[in-house]
Structures are given as C-alpha cells and as structure tokens.
Amino acid sequence: MHEKPSSKDAPVPATEAGVSFVMPVLNEEDYLERAVRSVLAQDVPGPMEFVIALGPSTDSTDEIARRLAAEDPRVRLVANPEADIPCGLNHAIRASIHPTIVRVDAHSELTPGYVRRALETLARTRAASVGGIMRAEGHSAFQRAVARAYNSPIGLGGASYHGGTHEGDAESAYLGVMRREVLEEIGLYDESIRRGEDWDLNFRIRQAGYRVWFDPQLLVTYWPRDSWTRLVRQFVATGAWRGELVRRYGRRNSLRFFAPPALVATAGLAVLVGALQGTRALRGAAAAAASLVYAPLALYLVVVSFSAAGRGGGPGLQDKLWTAAVLPTIHLAWGVGFIRGALVGAKDTVDTSRVSADDRPA
Template sequence: MPVNDNDAPEAGVSFVMPVLNERAYLEHAINSVLAQELTVPAELVLALGPSTDGTTELAQRLAAGDARIRLVDNPAAHIPVGLNAAIRASRYATIIRVDAHSELAPGYAARALETLERTGAANVGGVMHADGRAPFQRAVARLYNSPVGLGGGAYHGGTHEGEAESAYLGVMRRAVLDEVGLFDETIRRGEDWELNLRIRQAGHLVWFDPSLSVTYWPRESWLRLARQFRATGAWRGELVRRFGRRNGIRFFAPPALVVLVVIAVLVGLLQMTGVLTGLLSIVISAVVYLPLLAYLLLVIAVACLPGGGGARQRLWTLLVLPTMHLSWGLGFLGGVLRGARDTVDASRLGTRNTPLP
C-alpha cells in the first residue's frame, strides 16, 4: 500500500531535505535545488527539526516566497524520521534526497533522471565532493575526498559507473520505496546503507554514476567532527550487530586501530614497570609498535603530499585524520559491544555556523 494519499504519484520530482540547525547552509542548499532545470514538475519538501539557530524561521521565509517549497515537522529531529515525513508528504514519482549541508551541481537532477531511465535502477547516486572555507574545514574536506580518510567508498571519488552497494543521498523511484518500506526509523546513522540493502535484496539495482556531483560542507570544528564520527561509528557497529558480514571489510580498520593503540599503551606500561622485559618485550614491541609507526608515517605523508594546502591546513590534517579514524573506531566498538541505543549526532545540536559567502 503506498505511503502517501495518492495511489499513483504524479510524474515529477520531489526533493526531500531533513533540516536541523543549518541556518548558515540552508539557503545555499535550497538555491542549488531550485536552480535545477527539469522538464517535469518539481517540489522541495523540508522536514524541519527543532532548530535553535533561526533555521526554522529562515525556512518559513523562503517557503513563503516560493510555492515549490513545502514544510513538514520533524519534532524527533532524527534524519530517517524526517526523510520519511517528507516522502509521505511528497507528490511525485521520483524522490531526490538532498542535504542541508550540501549543494547540487547544475544539471544534477536531469542527469540523474536520465541515468534512472537508462539503467532501470531503483536508486542512483554520484560523487560527494567535500569542500571547505577555513583551513580546518579544507583539511577535513580533503580527507573526505581521499581513500585514506573514509575508506575508499565509490561516492568518495569513484570514476567507474556501475552497480553499487549504496548511493550517496540517492535519486529513487517512489514505487520501490513504497515496496521496501521507506527508511528504517530505528537507525539514526547509516540509514541510507540499510535502505539500499533492502532495495538490493528485493531484486532492484542500485547504481553509481560519477558524472553526478554534490558539494558537501564538512563540520567546521574539531569537537563537532569528533562527535559526528563517533556517532557514525556507533551506528555502523549497530549495523554490524544486525547484518553481520553484509558490512564491508573496510569498516573494521578504524576499530582495529583503536584496539592497537590500547594494546600499545598497555604494553608500554608493562615495559615501564619492568613487568615485560627481554626478548619477549622486543618481539611484542615489534608486533605492536611497528604498525603504529607505519600509521604515523602515513598521517605525516598525507599532510605533506601536494595539494595539502597551506601550513595551517597541513597541521590540521595531522590532527584531523587520526581524529576521524579513532572517533569512528571508538564509536564502532561501542556500537558492536552494546548497540548504538540512543546515540545521536550531537554535532548537529545547538550549533552556530559561519555563514557561507
């Protein structure tokens, strides 16, 4: 049974966007959506969480000035809840997920519709191209775009079109969403991966098209970044609990790094207190410390490589890369051992962002 009031959604495009404390980014994100040139009707449905930075008032003002913008409430503030509320309120047969922290490239929607038609896919996604303004955000963006930073998923820089495990944001057939049951509202992060798993299990195709590009603006401070990655890691750990080996092997690298660091600290303490000595100490040191030394050299190499920006950006890279890995890994271990429970992305709560130029 369809989840909206229409038995057959009209031909057209419904952009859906969950929004919480995004005043600095929202208008740019909305403008990139409304600027999309399409030959079919389009609308933008914003799911408004309980923002504290003036985002709701801005959204209301923008909606009053453009009939294509529609507003729904998302009092729970959770992303999948907001997405489902926006989808249920939507009118058209194609759903395009957009993010208030991102901007669509010109022609994105038209190209995505062509790819859906050409491939017969149920969901199409492209490349997430991270960008930044200040040295810290540029350092984060560079690592987002690097296989070393986020593990080399196709949407972080893939160049070959083809079948995919998941899709960044996603351009989806409404009929398939109705069939598989929309987003799982018990999953706070990684909800897109889980949805695409169900889409593929239902026999439909998920497709990656590198010609589709979305600009993403990362978190602007170290603490917000650490909170974001810890929450994301916790929910990936929860997904491992639920779906086991369906999760890719790359997800286990950050928690392995965390475990190695903990072991190294314990070994160091045993050596300092004289409990661990002799040949055994040398062997264990080689096994534990050499991989950490290799990781340290990797971090330094990434910071020093061409394209690393100015001195401040390179210095931030030295801190940002291990922060991403260790925060994600700590969250993952907690998620695997006890479940993600009510873990939320605290980096989205009560924020004050610098406006985009």
C-alpha cells in the same frame, strides 16, 4: 541469508512525471539557504516540489525555511518532531507526490544539471537508486582539512562516492535519486537507525533485487563540520551506528568499516605494552616481541603524514598540519564509537554535532 542478485528493473515513469526533493533539517542556519537555492535552480523536466522536514531547531533555521517557502510555492514545510534524519525523510516522502525522490542535505549543494543527469541514468540503467560523488569543500583551514579527509581514500575508506571514477553497480548511494515505488515496497527508511540510514536503505533495495548505481558524473558539494568538537561528536555517533549495523547485518558490511576499530584496538594494546615495558613488568625477549605492536602504528603515521602532505605544491602548511590532525581524529572517534556500538548496540546514541543533546525533545 545471502544477498540477492540485482536482477529486477525499477519502474521508469515518464520523464515529465515530476520530481520530489526531500530534506530533513535541524539547526542549519549557516547552510540552509544555499542548499535550497541549489535545488530550486535545477533544470527539472517536469513539475518539482521541495519538501523540507523541520526538526526542533534552536537557531534561526525555521525562520529561514518559512521565508524560502513564502518566496517559492514549490517549497513546502512539514514537521519532524522526532528530530532524527530517517523520521524527517519519511515525513517528507509521505507528504510528497511525485514518482522520483531526490534526497538532499542542508550541508550539500547540487551542481548544475545534477537532477537531469540522474533521471537519465535511472532510466538508462533501470536502477532503483542512483548516486554520485560527494565533493567535500571547506572555508576555514580546519574545514578544508576535514574536506581533504573526506575526499581521500585514506580518510573515509575509499567508498566510490568519495572519488570513484567508474560507473556501475554500487553498495550504496550518496544522498540518492530514487524511485518512490521501490521505496514504498521496502518500507521507506528504517526509523530505528539514526546514522547509516542511507546504507541500510540501499542494502534493502539490493536485497529486494533492484540495482543501486554509481554515476561519477553526478557531483554534490558537501560542507563538513567546522569545529573539532563537532567532528568528534559526529564520528563517534556514526561509528556507533555502524557497529549497530554490524550487529544487525554482520559481514554484509564492507571490510573497510572494520579498519578504524582495529586501529583503536592496536593503539590501546600499544599503550598497554608501553606501560608494561616502562614498569619493567615486561622484559627481555617478551618485551622485544611485544614491541611488534608498534609497527602498524608507525606505518599508519607514515601513511597519514604522506596523505596530509599531498603531492606537489598542494595546500598551505596550515592546511597540511590540520589534515594530519584531522585524519586520526576521524579514525579514532569512529573506531571508539564502532566498538561501543558493536558490543552493546547504538541504543539512543545521537549525533549532537548539530545540536546540543540538552536541546533534543524529551
């Protein structure tokens, strides 16, 4: 089945019709309050509500959320016992009432004017979903390195929301400001997908004939994972679900998604060739020919080194060294997860970077 052209105009409700913000949260005590404050500070032309879907957190997230709801009547809480992001988003959307849905994330902070600009873009383009730039930032040297990887085309493959500059039709939208009527038409988020739910939702929006739009004037600050183990767990799970989406949708997935598993396969082949050469099981012309497998890895290391070094003065030496370590960590973890997901499916793979697998409900 070929992708349908984006030819249908999404409905444009009255500017003052209201906006519903939706956010799933799980173990976000360090980030939740700042994220909520950035939403409540938005200049919204009309009524607004903020529906937070609470997963079964094991930290003080629920207490913080209840305090914020008590302080501001615009904040409402709903339960998300399944803990998964798509389920939480659907719970929040179904509990909300306004015709425009703004997805927000506890690790993100909206910049001033974000919603007003998004509403103007939706009305001007008649798109069903619009998103902008994910501008990653960090506090520690490690988190800043992860942020640099996010913001670099080398890090996450150059998707428009990681640094695009030209407004226009898009494959997907980061977070997304969306028309409720279209979301209900396509059946909301697919609850069988635990990662990559945004890409899947926007793919189905495009399949239904509507436009997904990228506007680089929309900026969201994103705070990435702050430890190595959390980063690895996040990207193994993300890769596994991308592999699952490849199983479901095939080559409708962008070619950039296939780069990390290609790196993992090449690295594995290089290890095998090195072992055969070291034991003299591979000698002579055959060994020389097999050595060509090292060339793409050498080129990859050069690219990573230049990307980590940056231009001019740039970040300090510690940040550069962390970036040189973070980039291959992201690529290899994502690639390993992708291969597993593509071969056997993601199944019950869970992103445990925000919660221990032992804390998930049975």
